[in-house]
Amino acid sequence: MLGFHLLRSSISSSNLFSNFSAKTHLFSLLSISRLSNTNPRLQMECYSTSSETSRILIRQLFEKDSSTYTYLLADVAHPEKPALLIDPVDKTVDRDLSLVKELGLKLIYAINTHCHADHVTGTGLIKGRVPGVKSIISKESRAKADLFVEHGDKIYFGDLYLEVRATPGHTLGCVTYVTGDGSGHPQPRMAFTGDALLIHGCGRTDFQGGSSSQLYHSIHSQIFTLPNDTLVYPCHDYKGFTVSTVREEKQYNPRLTKDEETFKKIMENLNLPYPKLIDKAVPANLVCGLQEPIGNAA
Amino acid sequence: MLGFHLLRSSISSSNLFSNFSAKTHLFSLLSISRLSNTNPRLQMECYSTSSETSRILIRQLFEKDSSTYTYLLADVAHPEKPALLIDPVDKTVDRDLSLVKELGLKLIYAINTHCHADHVTGTGLIKGRVPGVKSIISKESRAKADLFVEHGDKIYFGDLYLEVRATPGHTLGCVTYVTGDGSGHPQPRMAFTGDALLIHGCGRTDFQGGSSSQLYHSIHSQIFTLPNDTLVYPCHDYKGFTVSTVREEKQYNPRLTKDEETFKKIMENLNLPYPKLIDKAVPANLVCGLQEPIGNAA
Numbered sequence: 001m002l003g004f005h006l007l008r009s010s011i012s013s014s015n016l017f018s019n020f021s022a023k024t025h026l027f028s029l030l031s032i033s034r035l036s037n038t039n040p041r042l043q044m045e046c047y048s049t050s051s052e053t054s055r056i057l058i059r060q061l062f063e064k065d066s067s068t069y070t071y072l073l074a075d076v077a078h079p080e081k082p083a084l085l086i087d088p089v090d091k092t093v094d095r096d097l098s099l100v101k102e103l104g105l106k107l108i109y110a111i112n113t114h115c116h117a118d119h120v121t122g123t124g125l126i127k128g129r130v131p132g133v134k135s136i137i138s139k140e141s142r143a144k145a146d147l148f149v150e151h152g153d154k155i156y157f158g159d160l161y162l163e164v165r166a167t168p169g170h171t172l173g174c175v176t177y178v179t180g181d182g183s184g185h186p187q188p189r190m191a192f193t194g195d196a197l198l199i200h201g202c203g204r205t206d207f208q209g210g211s212s213s214q215l216y217h218s219i220h221s222q223i224f225t226l227p228n229d230t231l232v233y234p235c236h237d238y239k240g241f242t243v244s245t246v247r248e249e250k251q252y253n254p255r256l257t258k259d260e261e262t263f264k265k266i267m268e269n270l271n272l273p274y275p276k277l278i279d280k281a282v283p284a285n286l287v288c289g290l291q292e293p294i295g296n297a298a
Numbered sequence: 299m300l301g302f303h304l305l306r307s308s309i310s311s312s313n314l315f316s317n318f319s320a321k322t323h324l325f326s327l328l329s330i331s332r333l334s335n336t337n338p339r340l341q342m343e344c345y346s347t348s349s350e351t352s353r354i355l356i357r358q359l360f361e362k363d364s365s366t367y368t369y370l371l372a373d374v375a376h377p378e379k380p381a382l383l384i385d386p387v388d389k390t391v392d393r394d395l396s397l398v399k400e401l402g403l404k405l406i407y408a409i410n411t412h413c414h415a416d417h418v419t420g421t422g423l424i425k426g427r428v429p430g431v432k433s434i435i436s437k438e439s440r441a442k443a444d445l446f447v448e449h450g451d452k453i454y455f456g457d458l459y460l461e462v463r464a465t466p467g468h469t470l471g472c473v474t475y476v477t478g479d480g481s482g483h484p485q486p487r488m489a490f491t492g493d494a495l496l497i498h499g500c501g502r503t504d505f506q507g508g509s510s511s512q513l514y515h516s517i518h519s520q521i522f523t524l525p526n527d528t529l530v531y532p533c534h535d536y537k538g539f540t541v542s543t544v545r546e547e548k549q550y551n552p553r554l555t556k557d558e559e560t561f562k563k564i565m566e567n568l569n570l571p572y573p574k575l576i577d578k579a580v581p582a583n584l585v586c587g588l589q590e591p592i593g594n595a596a
Contacts, residue, residue, distance in 0.1 A: 059540070059541065060541075061538050061540065062538035092538060095538065099539075240362060240390060242357070242359065242360065248400060
């Protein structure tokens with residue numbers, strides 16, 4: 001766990017910097033430089049795939065076969081431009097790493113929202129290609145990784161961070177990563193919801209420790225409590241949508257707008273086919289996408 | 299041409315509002331309200347799919363079969379939230395109109411960057427479904443539409459506008475739509491490049507009046523002269539990229555970084571197959587995507 005640039009602290013803390021001396025696991029890999037950000041936050045409702053500050057870079061990338069979105073995030077105001085990838089896919093690792101290189105970023109983390117059943121993660125391949133990259137997944141996923149996160153943790157990249165919110169229900173180990181709300185963080189906030197909350201949908205709950213009741217409560221307590229203009233970036237979309245907002249999902253999600261009992265019935269009656277890749281993907285994803293993990297992924 | 303909320307004026311004008319009394323075709327469909335925007339522009343390089351102001355809404359939408367991106371733009375600070383769709387696809391009209399409705403937008407324009415050969419435009423269907431929507435395409439496309447634009451025109455939606463830049467070469471009538479640079483407009487600017495400039499690629503030049511020499515000059519003179527951080531939003535991507543920037547394309551586009559002679563040779567030797575849908579799509583797209591145009595599309 002050495003070199004772990006991740007902060008375990010309470011989500012409810014309003015001042016992230018006051019936490020630097022508070023808890024364990026803080027070994028800053030990168031020097032800290034902080035730019036004064038005097039950009040006033042407009043009070044207007046936005047909806048756009050945007051941030052008012054220029055500190056963060058975000059790139060959404062799509063893998064067509066599994067309809068998976070991978071997200072590249074970086075603190076481009078930091079001298080080292082530290083970056084992370086959320087939910088990389090094995091097939092598109094070349095594309096993703098090429099983009100990282102072109103943008104002059106320093107990739108430090110390859111992160112999964114959960115142990116996927118529909119595609120093989122690119123995490124292990126990335127670790128084999130970019131020395132120093134650490135894989136991250138939730139402790140509850142029971143998958144292998146360099147670093148394990150729990151509800152309330154903060155994953156720092158430069159002066160920005162992602163807050164970890166446990167959102168189990170699709171799988172037992174599902175988490176949502178949410179951008180911070182401190183100075184320099186993007187406004188509106190962005191929630192990378194994995195397969196918990198999809199755009200006008202949600203992940204299925206019939207395997208891998210799934211529970212419709214748990215998913216209902218996860219989304220309502222951990223995602224729908226975020227500000228209405230929070231941008232929802234899911235792990236998949238099958239209709240060509242790229243982003244939604246908490247407001248839109250609270251208003252229009254055909255499953256989550258129902259009461260819990262109705263939601264549970266909907267989820268019990270989806271009659272979805274057995275996932276094509278599950279028998280290959282899950283065993284592989286339990287070890288960073290590789291049957292034989294490279295380096296310290298084991 | 300009545301009710302044409304579009305301004306024909308010089309691109310080089312630095313003050314867009316001074317043009318309101320200058321030229322023809324100005325019939326404001328919507329009342330004007332202007333918010334004071336004191337949001338300072340950060341000088342930092344950004345790269346992100348973002349704007350610092352919250353006035354604009356942008357949603358990128360994907361049609362998987364033809365790998366086409368449709369863009370929904372709106373001025374959400376305007377009381378009527380006037381919106382436009384760039385390059386809608388016939389297959390995804392339901393999806394797009396449903397989103398427009400959910401967001402409470404007033405769709406006023408359905409716009410094409412050119413007469414497409416690989417998919418059928420949704421413009422005609424949209425006009426049949428949403429009364430009052432006007433179709434727009436370039437005059438040089440020789441396609442039918444309610445309104446025809448030329449290089450230098452501005453297409454207003456609320457207090458925002460798109461500037462029209464002629465970028466022929468893929469077809470004779472290709473244009474690039476660029477967000478304005480006045481107060482309240484998004485920073486960085488956004489260029490909707492159609493099939494002229496693609497991410498690390500460009501449109502083919504072997505049919506529909508295409509010319510590799512013309513395309514080379516169009517991109518260099520009309521797109522690469524935009525600020526480096528301008529976001530490039532193309533009509534297609536086949537590798538899962540969603541956005542690029544002028545800087546990245548100037549630096550890394552494998553075709554456009556070459557000199558003109560090399561570029562022409564590359565384009566002459568692509569040996570691409572005859573587009574599957576061209577014999578259906580082009581005749582349809584010449585009449586808004588419908589063999590029998592609805593309403594005043596004829």
